[in-house]
Amino acid sequence: MSSKPTTVLSFRNVTKKYCSNIDLGRRRHFLSMLFPFVDATRLGKSDFLALQDVSFSITSGERVAVLGSPQSGKSTIARLAAQLSAPSRGRVKVFKSVRIVQPGKLALERPLMTVEMYCQTAASLLGAPWGQVKSVSEEILSECNLEPLRKVRIRDLPLGKLNQPTHYACLRVPADIFIFDQAQLRVFPDLEQTIFDNKTVIFMVAGREQIPSFCTRTLLLRGGKILFDGPTVEAKSVFASLPTEETTFSPSGTTGSNGNDLQLEEERKRKGSGILRYVSAEILNGPPKTGEPLRLRFVYKRRISGSAKYITNATVIIEDKLGARVAGAPARILKEVLGEVHEDGTLYFEMDRLPLLPGQYYLTYDIHVDGLLSDKVVGKFKLDVQRGDFYKTGELPSKGMGPFCVGFHWDHNPPTTEDPQI
Amino acid sequence: MEFHRGWFLFYRELQFRARLTFFGYGWNIVNSLASAIPLIFVGKQFNFGSPDSHLPYEVHALCGVLFWGVFWDAVITPMDVAFKTRQLLKRVPIGNMTMIFATCWAILINFVVKLTLIAIVMIAFGVWFRPSFLLSLLFLPMLMMLGLGLGLPFMSVGTIYQDVRYGVGFLGQALMWSAPILYQTPSDGLLHTINQYNPLTYLINTPRNWAAAVAVQHAPEVLASVVFALIAFALGFVFYRSSRKAALDYVV
Numbered sequence: 001m002s003s004k005p006t007t008v009l010s011f012r013n014v015t016k017k018y019c020s021n022i023d024l025g026r027r028r029h030f031l032s033m034l035f036p037f038v039d040a041t042r043l044g045k046s047d048f049l050a051l052q053d054v055s056f057s058i059t060s061g062e063r064v065a066v067l068g069s070p071q072s073g074k075s076t077i078a079r080l081a082a083q084l085s086a087p088s089r090g091r092v093k094v095f096k097s098v099r100i101v102q103p104g105k106l107a108l109e110r111p112l113m114t115v116e117m118y119c120q121t122a123a124s125l126l127g128a129p130w131g132q133v134k135s136v137s138e139e140i141l142s143e144c145n146l147e148p149l150r151k152v153r154i155r156d157l158p159l160g161k162l163n164q165p166t167h168y169a170c171l172r173v174p175a176d177i178f179i180f181d182q183a184q185l186r187v188f189p190d191l192e193q194t195i196f197d198n199k200t201v202i203f204m205v206a207g208r209e210q211i212p213s214f215c216t217r218t219l220l221l222r223g224g225k226i227l228f229d230g231p232t233v234e235a236k237s238v239f240a241s242l243p244t245e246e247t248t249f250s251p252s253g254t255t256g257s258n259g260n261d262l263q264l265e266e267e268r269k270r271k272g273s274g275i276l277r278y279v280s281a282e283i284l285n286g287p288p289k290t291g292e293p294l295r296l297r298f299v300y301k302r303r304i305s306g307s308a309k310y311i312t313n314a315t316v317i318i319e320d321k322l323g324a325r326v327a328g329a330p331a332r333i334l335k336e337v338l339g340e341v342h343e344d345g346t347l348y349f350e351m352d353r354l355p356l357l358p359g360q361y362y363l364t365y366d367i368h369v370d371g372l373l374s375d376k377v378v379g380k381f382k383l384d385v386q387r388g389d390f391y392k393t394g395e396l397p398s399k400g401m402g403p404f405c406v407g408f409h410w411d412h413n414p415p416t417t418e419d420p421q422i
Numbered sequence: 423m424e425f426h427r428g429w430f431l432f433y434r435e436l437q438f439r440a441r442l443t444f445f446g447y448g449w450n451i452v453n454s455l456a457s458a459i460p461l462i463f464v465g466k467q468f469n470f471g472s473p474d475s476h477l478p479y480e481v482h483a484l485c486g487v488l489f490w491g492v493f494w495d496a497v498i499t500p501m502d503v504a505f506k507t508r509q510l511l512k513r514v515p516i517g518n519m520t521m522i523f524a525t526c527w528a529i530l531i532n533f534v535v536k537l538t539l540i541a542i543v544m545i546a547f548g549v550w551f552r553p554s555f556l557l558s559l560l561f562l563p564m565l566m567m568l569g570l571g572l573g574l575p576f577m578s579v580g581t582i583y584q585d586v587r588y589g590v591g592f593l594g595q596a597l598m599w600s601a602p603i604l605y606q607t608p609s610d611g612l613l614h615t616i617n618q619y620n621p622l623t624y625l626i627n628t629p630r631n632w633a634a635a636v637a638v639q640h641a642p643e644v645l646a647s648v649v650f651a652l653i654a655f656a657l658g659f660v661f662y663r664s665s666r667k668a669a670l671d672y673v674v
Contacts, residue, residue: 018671022672025671025672026582026583026672029582029668029669029671029672030579030582030583032668033578033579033582033665033668033669082515083515083667084511084512084513084515084667084670085667085668085670085671086667086668098515100513100515102513106510106513106514107509107510107512107513108434108507108510108514110434110435110437110438112437112438112441112442113434113437113438117434117437120430121430121434124426124427124429124430125427125430125431125510125514125516126514127423127427129423130423130426133426133430
């Protein structure tokens with residue numbers, strides 16, 4: 001006998017305002033703390049509405065997808081539902097415990113903490129009952145094959161080693177509502193299946209093909225507003241019929257012709273001084289394949305005029321789906337002066353052999369001007385590596401190979417494979 | 423559950439701090455009283471104590487420092503906890519009470535360390551433990567609440583701007599000398615008036631008197647101070663609760 005579904009989460013006329021200029025935002029928020037009668041939704045300079053008058057409710061056991069292009073407000077909904085933020089106007093009511101599952105770490109680690117202590121702290125802070133903290137922690141250690149590393153300090157671990165236990169802890173520690181915000185699925189399939197079968201689940205997805213088949217209801221978000229709330233099938237067709245969004249956040253606002261263009265995040269949300277900003281990135285030689293050459297093109301534009309002279313370095317890091325660094329440009333590249341700063345320019349990243357197993361990877365890349373970070377794009381560039389002929393052996397490389405040698409070329413003209421400068 | 427989450431939050435920092443130092447947890451003991459020793463030395467030299475006091479000056483001052491420490495830890499520890507966990511707070515929903523319990527754990531550990539040292543000093547000066555001293559523990563929650571009444575709003579504001587964190591030292595000095603922690607309340611003058619209207623005076627003097635088995639003095643003022651502490655905590659908590667989540671949007 002199934003119990004009657006009850007509302008576990010409701011949004012009523014929720015509006016959320018952000019300020020893209022963090023200094024201005026902090027100042028305004030500080031003043032609004034002191035003078036709470038000031039209208040919180042009044043839009044000032046650099047303000048934008050991430051959500052506008054959003055209302056919906058979710059009942060227990062429902063599996064809902066929130067579909068929307070990047071910057072449509074999905075993560076804002078996730079953060080509000082998880083009580084990590086407060087609405088500027090309207091009301092968010094959460095009647096059950098919420099877990100937000102995101103890629104990356106929880107930022108609870110300390111360099112001298114042991115892996116065992118990390119797992120215990122993660123289990124505890126995520127809400128494991130007092131008597132279960134140790135058992136959950138032991139389970140995390142064994143499921144993530146960290147038993148031999150339990151006494152190792154976090155400082156001594158390879159980069160990204162904590163992502164898996166963190167992900168496992170997020171799934172394993174009990175909660176009533178699970179929100180998957182850009183989180184990878186099928187990392188721990190059994191655990192995920194138990195959650196999908198028994199809990200209220202919300203998926204934040206950017207494309208209709210990413211909606212899990214068991215989601216019967218979909219909220220379609222666009223520009224911070226709910227366009228459609230209903231059956232997934234209908235939502236998909238509505239989404240398909242929508243014109244391409246003129247995203248106000250894309251620095252270039254353009255899409256490529258060869259389908260390999262990469263979506264960049266809003267410029268003002270990126271780190272760095274902003275003297276130069278990347279405006280587009282593109283794979284030049286078709287889908288990347290294991291062991292075969294990879295050529296990427298990054299176009300930048302100058303955004304702030306001044307006395308900036310040289311591009312002192314630019315790095316590219318390849319991360320796996322859990323955010324662990326698997327490869328990156330070698331350190332000696334960091335010492336090169338790549339050229340003078342122009343109004344616009346192009347950086348070519350070239351790799352003779354891509355030593356990665358087939359799968360999904362993400363790129364993080366940055367550019368430094370006169371030794372200071374100018375722009376950094378984190379994890380927005382998806383690299384779908386397909387099976388290729390690795391060194392013409394038909395073999396696959398072993399996972400986790402160390403730094404590899406890349407050809408790195410800075411020019412206004414496309415490079416040739418025969419002539420990498422480094 | 424919030425109670426043990428608070429413990430993990432506190433323990434994480436304690437362990438980290440201890441591992442960063444050669445003397446480890448030893449600093450907790452040294453720090454607790456080291457700053458008070460010169461003050462007590464000067465106070466003794468200039469005869470801050472009173473001949474009517476039921477306790478030797480050293481014990482009187484150390485007891486004052488012990489209870490003052492509870493109040494002052496409650497003012498500054500929330501900011502410290504919020505600052506050290508600010509990145510975590512952006513990613514994991516941590517309840518309001520967890521943060522308060524993390525603060526309480528820090529205060530209690532400090533208190534126990536100081537109490538142990540004071541017990542040694544008391545024995546050294548021939549002041550033996552009296553059962554009435556246990557009653558003084560009743561005033562710990564009151565001192566904590568009075569401190570949290572200031573500390574919780576400071577925590578919210580300090581999440582956005584660190585000015586409070588740096589500026590709070592001045593406030594500490596002013597508050598410390600506004601209550602009879604290292605001295606006896608004078609019989610007249612401005613300091614007498616300030617002491618008279620300061621709730622800290624009664625929340626510190628009463629438990630200290632109990633250490634010497636002296637009955638409660640100024641009972642109405644003590645009661646008013648307790649009510650004041652409750653109101654201050656309630657107001658501080660309301661401010662903290664309403665502003666904390668929104669403050670997290672601007673954590674850097």
